[in-house]
Amino acid sequence: MTAPPASSKPARPAAAPGAARRKAAKAEPSRTALVRRARRINRELAEIYPDAHTELDFTTPLELLVATILSAQTTDKRVNMVTPVLFARYRTAADYAGADRDEVEKIIVTTGFFRAKTTSIIGLGQALCERFGGEVPRKLKDLVTLPGVGRKTANVVLGNAFGIPGITVDTHFGRLARRFGWTTSDDPVKVEAEVGALFPRSEWTMLSHRLIWHGRRVCHSRRPACGACGIAPLCPSYGEGPTDPLVAAKLVKPGPFS
Numbered sequence: 001m002t003a004p005p006a007s008s009k010p011a012r013p014a015a016a017p018g019a020a021r022r023k024a025a026k027a028e029p030s031r032t033a034l035v036r037r038a039r040r041i042n043r044e045l046a047e048i049y050p051d052a053h054t055e056l057d058f059t060t061p062l063e064l065l066v067a068t069i070l071s072a073q074t075t076d077k078r079v080n081m082v083t084p085v086l087f088a089r090y091r092t093a094a095d096y097a098g099a100d101r102d103e104v105e106k107i108i109v110t111t112g113f114f115r116a117k118t119t120s121i122i123g124l125g126q127a128l129c130e131r132f133g134g135e136v137p138r139k140l141k142d143l144v145t146l147p148g149v150g151r152k153t154a155n156v157v158l159g160n161a162f163g164i165p166g167i168t169v170d171t172h173f174g175r176l177a178r179r180f181g182w183t184t185s186d187d188p189v190k191v192e193a194e195v196g197a198l199f200p201r202s203e204w205t206m207l208s209h210r211l212i213w214h215g216r217r218v219c220h221s222r223r224p225a226c227g228a229c230g231i232a233p234l235c236p237s238y239g240e241g242p243t244d245p246l247v248a249a250k251l252v253k254p255g256p257f258s
């Protein structure tokens with residue numbers, strides 16, 4: 001999979017009066033203006049990242065569920081390095097339920113927190129067998145009762161394995177949603193609700209991928225590459241990182257991250 005260019009659009013022109021423009025952009029927009037701008041940002045990101053998708057490798061809902069549990073506190077790339085062996089060895093929920101702890105730990109050790117993750121995925125297999133006939137449930141309220149599964153993981157599985165719209169609030173999504181002025185909250189549940197209210201449900205899954213892709217590649221936590229950002233003209237946080245195009249271009253991480 002080849003990642004698209006991090007930004008195919010030029011950043012906003014340097015000639016505009018930066019301070020005045022930032023002040024105007026940061027001014028509290030009306031609800032209508034906020035929704036309009038949010039949807040425009042989503043459309044622009046769709047053009048910049050036409051093939052945004054989850055960067056975890058999987059072929060079944062169970063595989064995605066396990067991969068997402070493993071992705072806590074590590075990179076998708078790291079997870080994708082261990083899952084081929086794990087998925088070949090354990091194919092069903094029953095396989096995980098009856099797995100040998102030491103064996104699982106050895107396979108996933110490089111993903112970090114491997115003891116807790118082993119406990120989660122063996123417990124996951126047991127819970128799926130005991131309560132869901134060995135199948136991954138298709139409802140958020142059921143998914144979040146499984147070991148190691150919070151709302152973020154549940155929404156990843158709903159959106160990507162079942163095609164049921166879900167907003168995935170990870171660290172990138174939350175940061176970008178705050179920078180765009182879509183929320184002021186640090187609470188993922190509130191972020192999910194407030195951002196969800198700005199978009200039709202049908203956009204939720206792809207919106208999540210686009211924000212996460214942009215956060216990984218351009219809008220970094222510490223030094224966002226504002227001067228190389230394709231949605232700079234729409235962003236009320238423009239200027240939070242370097243606006244000089246040459247400086248900013250060096251900050252862009254082209255991916256892929258899988």
Ligand code: SF4
Nearest residue numbers: 219224226229235238
């Ligand atoms: S903060 Fe900067 S890098 Fe992030 S979206 Fe806004 S303009 Fe782009």
